[in-house]
Amino acid sequence: MKNISITMLFALLVQFTYAQNTLQGTINSQDDQKPLEQVAIYFPQLEKGTVTNADGYYEINNLPLGKFKIVISYIGFQTYSQTVEINENNTQLSLNLAPSAIEMEEVIVSTPFHKLQRENVMKVERTSIKDLKSSGAINLSEGITIIPGVESVSTGVGIGKPVIRGLSSNRVLTYTQGIRLENQQFGDEHGLGISDAGIESVEVIKGPASLLYGSDALGGVLYLNPEKFANSNEVEGDVNLNYFTNTQGYNGNAGFKASSEKLKFLLRTGGSSHVDYKTGNNQRVTNSRFNEKDLKTGLAYQLAHFKTELRYNYNNSELGIPEEIGEQSTSRTAVEPFQDITSHIISSKSNFYFNNSSLQAIIGYTRNDRKEFEDHHHEEEHEEGEDEHEDEENEEEGAALDMKLETLSYNLQYNLPKVGAVETIVGLQGMNQKNSNFGEELLIPDATTNDIGLLATSHIHLNKSDFQLGVRYDRRSIQAEASGTVGEEGYIETVDRNFNSFNIAAGYKLNVSKNFITRINIASGFRAPNLAELTSNGAHEGTNRFEIGNANLNNERNIQTDLSFEFSNEHFEFYVNGFYNSISDYIYLEPNGTTLEGDAVFLYQQQDANLFGGEAGIHYHPHPLDWLHMESNFSTVTGKLKSNGNLPLIPANNWANTLRLEFNKISHSFNNGYGFITLKSYFEQNKVSDFETSSDGYSLLNLGFGATITISNQPIEFKLSANNILDKKYISHLSRLKTDGISNIGRNINLGISIPL
Template identity: 90%
Template sequence: MLLALLVQFTFAQNTLQGTINSQDDQTPLEQVSIYFPQLEKGTVTNSAGYYEINNLPLGEFKIVISYIGFQTYSQTVEIKNNNTKLSLNLMPSAIEIEEVIVSTPFHKLQRENVMKVERTSIKDLKNAGSINLSEGITTIPGVESVSTGVGIGKPVIRGLSANRVLTYTQGIRLENQQFGDEHGLGISDAGIESVEVIKGPASLLYGSDALGGVLYLNPEKFANSNDVEGDVNFNYFTNTQGYNGSAGFKTSSEKIKFLLRAGGSSHVDYKTGNNERVTNSRFNEKDIKTGLAYQLAHFKTELRYNYNNSELGIPEEIGAQTTSRSAVEPFQDITSHIISSKSNLYFNNSSLQAIIGFTRNDRKEFEDHHHEEEHEEEHEEEHEEEHEEEGAALDMLLETLSYNLQYNMPKIGAVETIVGLQGMNQKNSNYGEEILIPDATTNDIGLLATSHIHFSKSDIQLGVRYDIRSIVAEASGTAGEEGFIETVDRNFNSFNIAAGYKLDVSNNFITRLNIASGFRAPNLAELTSNGSHEGTNRFEIGNANLNNERNIQTDLSLEFSNEHFEFYVNGFYNSISDYIYLEPNGTTLNGDAVFLYQQQDANLYGGEAGIHYHPHPLDWLHMESNFSSVTGKLKSSGYLPLIPANNWANTLRIEVNEINESFNNGYGFVTIKSYFAQNNVSDFETKSDGYSLLNLGIGGTITISNQPMELKLSANNILDKEYISHLSRLKTDGISNIGRNINLSINIPL
């Protein structure tokens, strides 16, 4: 790297410049985004429509030019001398801005991707009034959340969750004991710019645990060169008397970039539609994200760090009705440190990327010792002292070092190819009186190669990958006694392939067909469990002889879009071999039913369909509708657990970009989301009734004395409907989900 830095001074400082105008009347367009996804470098046009990007390497790079109300431009540009020029006239379009997909290897727009990926911005999730990221992602068709109240949630992608869905942040794996039902996502939406969801096996790109899909969180970008930005935002939620907010600052010169964001949130127990507070559903969070980058023409490196501390109450009943913010037992105290380093070297027609990450997840759980709660508020300090004296019943430290090396080879004709090496070293350590999973070390290594072949009207993507995972777990407890865990020393390997084909049937009609295999090695809980699992009322017994889960999924999608109408249909069939599941054996231990980890082939199938209509000349009016369905069955008999109910969402939305000098970017929406009854349940689940929720919101940017302010008002479950989600872990206790919740938000750019 040091040699590479020295070499940079021998290269000329290459520049791209030009002007961007409207094709209709040739007027200059201001604040148009010009961005190189591969270089992660960009700028915006000035009032004359002029832009200039300096310090560029030689070679061919994808450029994306986008502006609200105009068609996104995406082409390959060759930087071949000191001063390259590119001027464009953008075509007006009512279709929303297309963004570059980062979670797939070739950084293309969605319409150019062979693999279908859903993308949504955090701004859009906040417009919908979501309390946290786990709730927000449920607005994406085919994505739901297994929840424990409103503070704990984890993603479900087409019926698969936990260790079958991999979460990425800052370009690295987010490792925080995902196996547990009551273990949430564990990351704040502060400092996250957008969310991408790969539905289906992504083992080719990410290895084990991506059998069911990937939730990819994109951190906020650094400021453009020679720019300084800042903002302060605040949200208030009426139902939980909750607030969250953050403040951010970022600055960039031509070579050095820096950003910092600090935020936090606090919520009391939530109220159901029956106006009852769910005891101990309160939660608090503190979050800091910062980054530093150094960029030259042919070299770029960045270092990011995220600190997050969450105190999460574990609700069990509707008891004491208080508005205290201090957690009472049982509760979790979770601290995470995420450090990532990403470096890129750019050659004339190829590039090398190295990402190294380290995560430290410290998870403590304080058990319910049945303290008297009649005078809870008077004795909060006394309880806090008792917590310190008693210590955490469960205290697990998970440390993960991961690496990802990818070489983007020189393009050969229409063929782009990436080869890579990925892996991790992970260590789990216990310090509490209880052992849920043993001390263990996990090592991964994977080799991959994937190619994208572009033709005039179609694209093909092919890939292969080979993985090896080793798990060594130490013995725990005394042989012959309850809770004893034997030593485990297992090796798993898997070979996976993926193939995709995209055909541009016409300028407006696209079809995609993808077939991919995936795998998942059994996790520590499945291999070693031997005890009562708190919160689930089960005595779980693991199986050290479990095999890899393996799957093959076929996806077919049809998409049509023109200036005023969009339509899509996505269908999938997912065949899983040796699916791991829990099954009761008819006995009890310590009053809990005994469940054994078993394996059996399973199938999941379903899909999503949607339309988006914005009639001419009423381009400000949008009518949207989408439907999602998934069915999961074991091969012999019975249904899979935690399969989301079919749902149908209908939205009427208004968007007005410019109203007057004092008010712009205005919007308003009304959404009705209906969940159908879920009668296809596993042997130890209960059926769920159907229900509909009415949500609405308005917002816009108001300018006072040259200071813009974004104001938003949203209301979810506006009719205060009492309901129980099929994916709520509180369903077995008959505890309803959150009732009416009104959110007021203000964001002030500085």
């Protein structure tokens, strides 16, 4: 029996090791039949690809048998997306790509079936980090605001949190390295907590995604795609540097990656440092400075029927918390109050490929260490000669708030064999999370959270239409320990709550014609109340509020309907998206008119709420001026409580107009050359909650250009952008510094270079 087992194991290893099924072919231009070099050929499900050589030839080895989606893309040409069957030994696929002025399409990873956007039933917004950086954004949270319907709650320029169609904090889930990012995201004064270095692209699901991701995805998902490993038998490296004039800020990162046919490795390290930012009237906002260090690395091993990868991300941020316009300084060292945040993110993803089916297993571990150092208020009754002793006390005092959050998550998904036109995925997801306190103050108690969810979703592809259906069941348990002394201020009772939810989603996409697509999606979502909402009983220094939680809060539940219309041809694109989001038992803060410890008292309440709005946009590149692009988009959202009050932190309506040039289409002397000028206008926001004030409208003018130049055979990509070029003094409605009358950042010029090695 032992010999039989050894023989079977050896046979299996031989199958894994020596399977050399190959796809090969040539890619030419349809117009002149000339070969196209550097065309990307990629299997999304296998996460394996290559590029064509100077003769248009490509070859991908070590492929499993079966049918897999392949995507072939090249700038200036229509993206090809089809299912191919890999047979034993060699499979041939040669193509002629048709020219197109429309931007190259990419595969959407945040939805389970890995399709191009035009093939998806659910509409997902996608943008590359390169595009975000070209806009001059200082950080990732600011950069994603170029996506219609997405804004950011900010505390200066160092702390920002995404807002998707009026919902933020625990209602928007962030995914990185294929796992959920858990970093005490319940607070709007907590930043996103991840660097854009080593991130390839951003995908945004605007609407309930509880079917795919469970609790906390009630408002949407921000999905960060890490950079890919190098193609087989290739070595790559690059250095990227940026300087920002307003904050005298610099950030940079350097990366290296190498791959053999089976083993792959990558490493990227970087950091940034900024002084206090200047407003439009040339005043620096005291203690808005911040510093960041980041490291990302990965190791992968790939056979024909098996692929596994391990990734690790270390990030440390020191973030000043601005409170006033005081001392005008260009120091880079944060002064109290400030946050010191360290995150460790480890993820393991393994894929097993069978005949026309596959299994994916993702396991993640995150540790978030959050420390907040506050102003020390010592008694002023000191005799002469005690100043030196007081300084020593200040240096020795530890963090007022010191929380450690550890999360172990898992995600198993099995792609069943395709039956006719039906693709189906079943999955099991969950997490175990522990929050611990070590500081002198307590914001939320020590607690343990456990999640488990079961899901099934199917995509049905018909001739001119597609359906997508899904169901999911979740259970979350929260156990929080008591804190403090009974009867005294700040006492928190024990919490032991269980929350259950059953959710469904249905979508339909109709190809009305070759150029016209319409989609309708209806989905339910849920969110269990977080620890702060259930247990708070004290001053929250970051928000200047005394918050009192409610241990009897119910699940938030919502149903959102999305309707979209899209038209596109070679030179014109137009879209309209509309949504209506009905939320039951919406949790919100409301002041009760009293104060404690000098802070206004806010209570957590529940009430039904509705949000509605949408986005519309056009993109025109007139023939024969394919180098000229005119783009315009408008976004609006309204949030109402059942009592007819307005929801807080609802973004103002905004309208962005961009004129963009592609210089490389004018002359080949401008390699990858581009230029743009954008006017983004925010309208007055007077639909505010009872404890907000209205905000005036304003317009910001931004411009930029870039190109790749070659010096001594070394290509160097450079970019120059200027945001708020007119140095406008303004205050965003989503700025947490608005209550102190502190303006947002003034003119900021960004110079960046990228050097491939």
